[in-house]
Amino acid sequence: MLAVFCVRACSGLGGLRTATRVRSVHSLPGITVAQIDEEVAKLLQLKAQIGGDDGKHQFVLKTAKGTRDYNPKQMAIRERVFNTIIGCFKRHGAETIDTPVFELKETLTGKYGEDSKLIYDLKDQGGELLSLRYDLTVPFARYLAMNKITNIKRYHIAKVYRRDNPAMTRGRYREFYQCDFDIAGQYDGMIPDAECLKIVHEILSELDLGDFRIKVNDRRILDGMFAVCGVPDDKFRSICSTVDKLDKMPWEDVKKEMVNEKGLSEEAADRIGEYVSLQGGMDLAERLLQDHRMSQSKQACAGLSDIKLLFSYLQLFQVTDKVVFDLSLARGLDYYTGIIYEAVLTQAGVAPAPAEAQNGASAEESVSVGSVAGGGRYDGLVGMFDPKGRKVPCVGVSIGIERIFSIMEQKAEALAEKVRTTEVQVDISRADLIAEIRKRTSEA
Amino acid sequence: MLAVFCVRACSGLGGLRTATRVRSVHSLPGITVAQIDEEVAKLLQLKAQIGGDDGKHQFVLKTAKGTRDYNPKQMAIRERVFNTIIGCFKRHGAETIDTPVFELKETLTGKYGEDSKLIYDLKDQGGELLSLRYDLTVPFARYLAMNKITNIKRYHIAKVYRRDNPAMTRGRYREFYQCDFDIAGQYDGMIPDAECLKIVHEILSELDLGDFRIKVNDRRILDGMFAVCGVPDDKFRSICSTVDKLDKMPWEDVKKEMVNEKGLSEEAADRIGEYVSLQGGMDLAERLLQDHRMSQSKQACAGLSDIKLLFSYLQLFQVTDKVVFDLSLARGLDYYTGIIYEAVLTQAGVAPAPAEAQNGASAEESVSVGSVAGGGRYDGLVGMFDPKGRKVPCVGVSIGIERIFSIMEQKAEALAEKVRTTEVQVDISRADLIAEIRKRTSEA
Numbered sequence: 001m002l003a004v005f006c007v008r009a010c011s012g013l014g015g016l017r018t019a020t021r022v023r024s025v026h027s028l029p030g031i032t033v034a035q036i037d038e039e040v041a042k043l044l045q046l047k048a049q050i051g052g053d054d055g056k057h058q059f060v061l062k063t064a065k066g067t068r069d070y071n072p073k074q075m076a077i078r079e080r081v082f083n084t085i086i087g088c089f090k091r092h093g094a095e096t097i098d099t100p101v102f103e104l105k106e107t108l109t110g111k112y113g114e115d116s117k118l119i120y121d122l123k124d125q126g127g128e129l130l131s132l133r134y135d136l137t138v139p140f141a142r143y144l145a146m147n148k149i150t151n152i153k154r155y156h157i158a159k160v161y162r163r164d165n166p167a168m169t170r171g172r173y174r175e176f177y178q179c180d181f182d183i184a185g186q187y188d189g190m191i192p193d194a195e196c197l198k199i200v201h202e203i204l205s206e207l208d209l210g211d212f213r214i215k216v217n218d219r220r221i222l223d224g225m226f227a228v229c230g231v232p233d234d235k236f237r238s239i240c241s242t243v244d245k246l247d248k249m250p251w252e253d254v255k256k257e258m259v260n261e262k263g264l265s266e267e268a269a270d271r272i273g274e275y276v277s278l279q280g281g282m283d284l285a286e287r288l289l290q291d292h293r294m295s296q297s298k299q300a301c302a303g304l305s306d307i308k309l310l311f312s313y314l315q316l317f318q319v320t321d322k323v324v325f326d327l328s329l330a331r332g333l334d335y336y337t338g339i340i341y342e343a344v345l346t347q348a349g350v351a352p353a354p355a356e357a358q359n360g361a362s363a364e365e366s367v368s369v370g371s372v373a374g375g376g377r378y379d380g381l382v383g384m385f386d387p388k389g390r391k392v393p394c395v396g397v398s399i400g401i402e403r404i405f406s407i408m409e410q411k412a413e414a415l416a417e418k419v420r421t422t423e424v425q426v427d428i429s430r431a432d433l434i435a436e437i438r439k440r441t442s443e444a
Numbered sequence: 445m446l447a448v449f450c451v452r453a454c455s456g457l458g459g460l461r462t463a464t465r466v467r468s469v470h471s472l473p474g475i476t477v478a479q480i481d482e483e484v485a486k487l488l489q490l491k492a493q494i495g496g497d498d499g500k501h502q503f504v505l506k507t508a509k510g511t512r513d514y515n516p517k518q519m520a521i522r523e524r525v526f527n528t529i530i531g532c533f534k535r536h537g538a539e540t541i542d543t544p545v546f547e548l549k550e551t552l553t554g555k556y557g558e559d560s561k562l563i564y565d566l567k568d569q570g571g572e573l574l575s576l577r578y579d580l581t582v583p584f585a586r587y588l589a590m591n592k593i594t595n596i597k598r599y600h601i602a603k604v605y606r607r608d609n610p611a612m613t614r615g616r617y618r619e620f621y622q623c624d625f626d627i628a629g630q631y632d633g634m635i636p637d638a639e640c641l642k643i644v645h646e647i648l649s650e651l652d653l654g655d656f657r658i659k660v661n662d663r664r665i666l667d668g669m670f671a672v673c674g675v676p677d678d679k680f681r682s683i684c685s686t687v688d689k690l691d692k693m694p695w696e697d698v699k700k701e702m703v704n705e706k707g708l709s710e711e712a713a714d715r716i717g718e719y720v721s722l723q724g725g726m727d728l729a730e731r732l733l734q735d736h737r738m739s740q741s742k743q744a745c746a747g748l749s750d751i752k753l754l755f756s757y758l759q760l761f762q763v764t765d766k767v768v769f770d771l772s773l774a775r776g777l778d779y780y781t782g783i784i785y786e787a788v789l790t791q792a793g794v795a796p797a798p799a800e801a802q803n804g805a806s807a808e809e810s811v812s813v814g815s816v817a818g819g820g821r822y823d824g825l826v827g828m829f830d831p832k833g834r835k836v837p838c839v840g841v842s843i844g845i846e847r848i849f850s851i852m853e854q855k856a857e858a859l860a861e862k863v864r865t866t867e868v869q870v871d872i873s874r875a876d877l878i879a880e881i882r883k884r885t886s887e888a
Contacts, residue, residue, distance in 0.1 A: 036487050043480050043487070061590050061829055063544050064574050069587055072539035072598070095516035095865040100507050100619050101545060101576075101603060121567040122576075125607060130508050132545075132566075143513055146505050153866075154516070159545060163569060175544050385505055421539040422597075 037126050044125075066166030066174025072421035077408050078401070081207065082157060085179045085399060088202050089155035092195060094181055096155050099139040105129040111138050111381070113334035114241060118162045132161035136180040137335070137378065137396060144184055145385035150392050151185035170370065171403035182396030184382070190306055193339050193377060194313035196397040200343050200373050201319040203399060209407055210347025212372070214322050217329040218307060218339050219376070221288075224300025225327070228293040229271035231264060237334070238262050243276060244330035247371075251277070276328040282311035284325050306339060331374060338377030339395070345372055345407070373399045510610030510618025516865035521852050522845070525651065526601060529623045529843060532647050533599035536639065538625055540599050543583040549573040555582050555825070557778035558685055562606045576605035580624040581779070581822065581840060588628055589829035594836050595629035614814065615847035626840030628826070634750055637783050637821060638757035640841040644787050644817050645763040647843060653851055654791025656816070658766050661773040662751060662783045663820070665732075668744025669771070672737040673715035675708060681778070682706050687720060688774035695721070720772040726755035728769050750783060775818060782821035783839070789816055789851070817843045 063069060070078060089096075108119055108131050120132040133139050136156045144152070157179045166174055181199055183192035197214060204212045222243070226236050242257050249257075251273055258264040258272070271293070278284060285307040288294045295301060307325055314320045331340045375397035382392035507513060514522060533540075552563055552575050564576040577583050580600045588596070601623045610618055625643055627636035641658060648656045666687070670680050686701050693701075695717055702708040702716070715737070722728060729751040732738045739745060751769055758764045775784045819841035826836040 036490060040484050040487050043484050046475075046480060059550055059829075060548070061586070061831065062548065063590075064546055064548055065572055067544035067546070069544070069590075070542040071591070072541060075540045075542060078542075090866070093866050096519045097516060098514040098519060098522075100511035100513070101605075102508055102511070102619075104504070104506070104508055106503060121569065123565040123567045125565065127607075128509055142505065146507075146513075147515070161545075163571075175546075387505070422534065422537050 040124070041126055064174070066164070066168070068168065068173065068175075073412075074405070074409065076421050077412060078405060081401060081404060081408060082179070084206050085203055086155070086157070088199055088206065089179075089181050092153070092181070092199060094153045094155040096157075097140075097143060098156065098158065099133070099136075099143055101159070101161075102130040102132050103139060103142065105131045107131075107142050107385075108134060108138060111333075111335055111384070113237065113332065115162075115332055118164050120161045120163055133158075134162060135160050135333075136178050136398070137182070137333075138381070140180070140182055140184075140396075141378070141381040141394070142385050144382050144392055144394075149184065153181075153183050155179070155181045169406075171400075171406040173402055177401040179399040179401060180396055181399075182394055184392050184394045186393060190309045190313060190339075193306075193395050194310055194317065196375060196395055197310075197314060197323060197341060198317045198319060200341075200397055200399070201317070201322055204343060204345075204372070207404060207408075209345055209372075209404060212322060212343055212345050212347075213324055214319075214341055214343045214373075215324055215326040215329045216307065216310070216339065216341045217326055218303035219336050220299040220303035220338060221307070221327065222330060224294065224297030224303065225272065225275050228297050228300070229275070230268040231272070235262060235264065239264060239272075240330050241332060243272070243328060244332050246276060246328040246330075278327045279324050281320060281323070281325055282308055282315075285311070303338070310339065331376065335378040335381045336376040337379045340376035341374065341397070342371050343373035344370060345403075370403060371400065372403050373397055508618070510608070510612070512612065512617065512619075517856075518849070518853065520865050521856060522849060525845060525848060525852060526623070528650050529647055529845075530599070530601070532643055532650070533623075533625050536597070536625070536643060538597045538599040540601075541584075541587060542600065542602065543577070543580075543587055545603070545605075546574040546576050547583055547586065549575045551575075551586050551829075552578060552582060555777075555779055555828070557681060557776065559606075559776055562608050564605045564607055577602075578606060579604050579777075580622050580842065581626070581777075582825070584624070584626055584628075584840075585822070585825040585838070586829050588826045588836055588838075593628065597625075597627050599623070599625045613850075615844075615850040617846055621845040623843040623845060624840055625843075626838055628836050628838045630837060634753045634757060634783075637750075637839050638754055638761065640819055640839055641754075641758060641767060641785060642761045642763060644785075644841055644843070645761075645766055648787060648789075648816070651848060651852075653789055653816075653848060656766060656787055656789050656791075657768055658763075658785055658787045658817075659768055659770040659773045660751065660754070660783065660785045661770055662747035663780050664743040664747035664782060665751070665771065666774060668738065668741030668747065669716065669719050672741050672744070673719070674712040675716070679706060679708065683708060683716075684774050685776060687716070687772060688776050690720060690772045690774075722771045723768050725764060725767070725769055726752055726759075729755070747782070754783065775820065779822040779825045780820040781823045784820035785818065785841070786815050787817035788814060789847075814847060815844065816847050817841060 102122060105121060106129070109116070112119070112134060115134070119134050122130040122132070136158060140154070140156065143149070157177065159175050160178050161175055164172065164174060166172055181196065183195065197216070200214055222240060223236055226239055227233075231239050239258060239262060242254055242262060245257070246254055255269045255273060258269045259266055275294075278288075280287075285304045289301060289304045289308075294304070311320065311323075311325070314323055329340060329342055331342065375395070377393070377395040379391060379393040382394065383389045386392075546566060549565060550573070553560070556563070556578060559578070563578050566574040566576070580602060584598070584600065587593070601621065603619050604622050605619055608616065608618060610616055625640065627639065641660070644658055666684060667680055670683055671677075675683050683702060683706060686698055686706060689701070690698055699713045699717060702713045703710055719738075722732075724731075729748045733745060733748045733752075738748070755764065755767075755769070758767055773784060773786055775786065819839070821837070821839040823835060823837045826838060827833045830836075
């Protein structure tokens with residue numbers, strides 16, 4: 001069997017059995033993917049025949065790295081959180097859809113920038129090349145383009161996959177839920193954007209996780225800021241990724257990375273440093289519209305005007321107490337085109353504080369437990385899938401559940417709360433029924 | 445590059461470059477999995493270099509083969525079906541758990557027999573070797589062993605993955621939901637088994653899908669039958685797989701496969717043929733207990749006594765009208781150790797009938813739309829994961845939703861039913877609100 005196989009394996013690549021003839025393949029244009037697939041299949045079959053792994057090894061009883069099971073108690077808490085979130089999404093008129101857990105690899109290609117390296121690929125077992133979804137936004141955009149939908153409010157709650165460094169005690173997993181709410185379609189400026197922020201406010205309030213803050217910025221403000229600070233065009237993305245680290249690193253280290261690693265001039269970095277330290281509300285947007293440097297950028301001005309409009313809606317919704325315009329917010333994903341936002345819990349003691357807490361950082365930093373929601377506007381993503389490039393403006397928000405679960409679990413434990421996991425109404429294994437059955441059986 | 449590669453590809457399998465030397469591989473024990481892995485990696489690299497697909501390719505806007513999206517209408521139907529199923533599971537006192545979508549590859553190894561080739565593997569991107577779950581039963585057994593749980597009633601509703609030939613119009617997908625209910629632990633004989641059948645009966649009745657039938661058999665009866673019919677021990681599994689095809693192939697073809705492909709004697713095959721044509725209830729079990737051949741097998745007798753006991757409980761539950769003891773039911777999976785069952789819808793016209801319909805098969809066969817639920821007893825599976833091999837007796841049932849969805853969708857369309865997909869309570873983008881906002885903004 002092995003001999004037959006090897007002859008066929010070698011001859012498969014163009015019917016060649018000798019070294020001389022093999023070498024001449026170089027000039028043969030006839031080798032095809034189908035032939036390679038066939039050879040791969042044969043080799044894998046052989047591998048299966050000779051028994052999987054070489055030698056013996058011990059079986060390890062565990063879940064895959066960065067993943068977890070949910071026991072019935074945890075499921076009960078999870079269901080409660082989902083119900084709150086779904087209730088809010090439905091109140092706001094969203095329908096729900098579902099998409100497969102894997103997509104064609106090329107559907108995900110070129111959507112996530114530097115983060116693409118974290119995508120899980122499926123093994124090539126013949127047929128299409130597939131990857132596990134990295135978020136629910138790209139599959140949503142693919143769904144809209146595929147079904148030519150130009151107007152929808154939808155929510156989608158499902159697991160996504162990232163080959164990231166897991167930090168499970170802090171709620172960072174390789175498999176985790178996202179609860180996404182998105183609005184696609186033409187609307188009056190900033191109305192759907194404000195609704196997304198309203199939703200985050202409603203959900204985090206209702207879940208009663210302690211105080212929180214929603215940071216808001218705009219990609220156009222960031223790009224405009226980079227331009228007026230003297231960042232070369234081709235470095236926008238890369239500098240933006242560095243700015244994104246400001247929630248984990250002090251400014252000095254961020255500046256060092258900009259200057260030493262990314263080759264930015266010290267002056268440009270310092271100018272950026274001034275801007276990214278700014279936080280405020282509508283007043284800050286107004287002030288920056290008058291700023292001698294910022295006002296030179298059309299892009300920045302468009303972003304700042306939208307922030308102003310956004311805050312006027314947020315005032316109406318009475319949520320401005322939690323929302324802050326923060327020029328240091330960058331967010332990693334490539335596809336954002338306008339407003340971006342991120343919600344963080346600020347209550348002390350509900351979850352392990354980050355390392356900075358020990359280094360005398362400000363009180364506010366020291367109690368941050370990290371981001372629990374994020375999102376923004378992505379007006380170009382659907383167009384990347386549409387054969388004619390037709391754009392569908394979209395804005396959305398994603399609630400990350402794992403950190404919220406951790407907090408809810410800790411709370412439940414602290415309260416020694418009895419979580420109900422069953423709703424028994426029929427218990428057909430109880431003793432009296434058995435007795436009844438036996439009685440009838442013996443009567444028969 | 446191609447020439448170098450081909451030389452190496454051929455030489456990789458033992459350093460051989462000519463046909464003569466290739467033939468001698470037969471006597472070489474030295475071929476290793478590592479070498480095969482290396483060759484496969486090279487071939488795939490070559491494939492990537494020559495461009496994935498042959499020549500240039502257009503981006504195709506689609507979901508992966510064998511998968512589908514669910515639009516809001518379909519989701520509404522799906523939710524309704526889930527609610528019915530979950531309602532039943534909860535009435536019967538089940539808690540729910542969740543497990544990751546992928547498991548360590550070796551967790552799945554050796555559990556599915558011939559079907560293992562349908563498992564989706566993840567690409568080796570460094571780290572653990574992972575596979576997508578093939579069912580929810582093996583992850584459940586892994587969960588029990590890992591958490592040392594010896595007694596639980598749990599349900600689990602989640603997607604599973606099989607690289608099968610999709611037939612999407614008939615509800616066969618590569619990604620599909622399973623709704624599993626399992627009882628682990630020591631109970632009086634056949635009580636939990638009967639409860640599983642009761643649950644199938646309740647759910648299929650409540651979903652109102654037309655008439656159905658639940659076939660029941662026992663692995664021990666099959667094995668005993670094979671033994672007394674003269675099947676050699678080492679052919680049980682393989683002959684069992686052939687018997688499993690009786691729902692798709694006529695007996696003549698099944699017999700041919702047994703005799704010509706699997707090398708069974710014609711007499712043995714004929715004896716099996718007599719048994720597998722039998723269907724009945726408690727009476728058939730009693731009759732077979734007296735059968736001169738069957739009664740010689742201790743295993744078969746144990747199985748037949750349990751079938752009798754089972755039917756006595758089913759009578760009490762008043763579900764015997766739908767349950768039939770059918771000796772042709774085999775089921776593919778390796779891990780079953782006792783009773784097995786499968787539910788089929790028998791109503792005409794609700795879904796495409798199988799090919800036999802045109803060949804003058806019996807009325808009952810011609811209207812079968814295929815299996816919608818299946819399960820059985822697997823007393824050895826948890827022990828395969830426990831470091832000390834401690835067994836936990838388990839029995840369970842899995843409801844397949846996709847065929848049910850197809851039928852419900854067709855019904856909804858036929859009724860031109862308006863499926864409600866939203867529950868709008870807050871519509872903050874409506875015109876009057878915008879007007880209000882504008883008014884206030886201009887006042888400010």
